[in-house]
Amino acid sequence: MNITFEELLAFNTVVNTGSITAAAEQLQQTTSGVSRALGRLEKKLNTTLLRRTTRRLELTEEGQLFLIHAQQIIASVEEAEEAMVLQRQEVAGLLRVNAATPFMQHIIVPLITRFRHSYPRIQLELNTDDHIIDLIEKRTDVAIRIGSLKDSSLHARYLGASQTKILASPHYLKKYGIPTNSQQLQTHTLIGFNSSSYLNNWPILDSKGQILQVTPTISASNGEMIRQLALQGEGIVALSNFMTKSDQQSGQLVPILEQEMIYREKPINAVYYQNRKLAFRISCFLDFLSKEITDRQLL
Incomplete structure (x- = not known):
């Protein structure tokens, strides 16, 4: 079948961004190039992964199933890249953190200077939401949740109360x-x-x-x-x-x-998906945040 990583990445990015145009911009490719990659992937799989309407793209049932496997493959490649960097004593990559506005402002933001000093090659993206979010939909690696947890599909790291x-x-x-x-x-x-x-x-x-x-x-x-x-x-x-x-x-x-x-x-927990070995950048952030909160008695 010879599915390429480029085709998997194109499919995943289109799903994450919601459009072929946005995916092309993020991947720094042409719109036609991303569209062709999607077409080749669907042809190789002999199925339709995305329904193209006039307003948006929607995953088919087959697309939803394939997305899970595609994301696991992409994550494995990213993990391998991180492992190579770690061998050089550096932890790198994009880390997307989401929290309610007060927690972000009063707890996380004051610690960023110390975190960046320890891990200068981690690229941080900080977002706030005052409602519970879907981690996949919001493309979030770690979310801070205050109160009891209800989503059993998530892993949690207890930070305190x-x-x-x-x-x-x-x-x-x-x-x-x-x-x-x-x-x-x-x-x-x-x-x-x-x-x-x-x-x-x-x-x-x-x-x-x-x-x-x-x-x-x-x-x-x-x-x-x-x-x-x-x-x-x-x-x-x-x-x-x-x-x-x-x-x-x-x-x-x-x-x-x-x-x-x-x-x-x-209770205050850091939640994340873990369908593989936890990415180094995420585990570093969780360890750092937990230690700082405990040592400084921030809660």
Whole structure:
């Protein structure tokens, strides 16, 4: 059959980018060259891998099955290339990391200088999403997930856990007073999330003895916006320590209702697909991140 690596790479890149034109640009080839490579591959396999519509390309059932094998072959070649580089005491390659905006800003970004010093040949691509993403669709090597894991197809590296606290700025508390129970709390301006209702479950019991689910007076799509609103004295928030630790230490945000709070920690995991030996660049990043978080007590 004599399928070539070039044909596999063309097919995989078209799937990842969503179009032949985008794939050609990424591969630094002509559109006609990528199209011919796809045509040769389908002819050799005697099947249609992609349906070409006027708006997009869609994988056929056969294409979905073949993609899995193609990606494994491409990954094996990339792994072999990395192994050769490692023999020269260098770890190299593109590493794509995805995390929620606050975790990226407060934990990962401050560590990048140290990571780059240790692994200067690793090319980093940092992306943020405040919703759970599909690693393959987003072309992500490692994603940081906060909270319980539900996707059993992923491997996970436990990084630690972060406690959620109820916080407000001294300016807000001086102006509006300090609530002493959950009933009083609900009369204040509460700042929460507009994306997922479970994120508005605060670590305190309501009058019925249930976890308090607040209805935010002000809502935002990610934790960093909520933090900024709290720092400006706009209201009371419930946020993780990993993003407010320095604010608490500087006194810009003050924990309240600590005696009433329920101790709740959210696990933080790095997740990735591992259908082969883990790529060196990924394992280096996971080892580095885990050690830094533990040594510096970042969570």
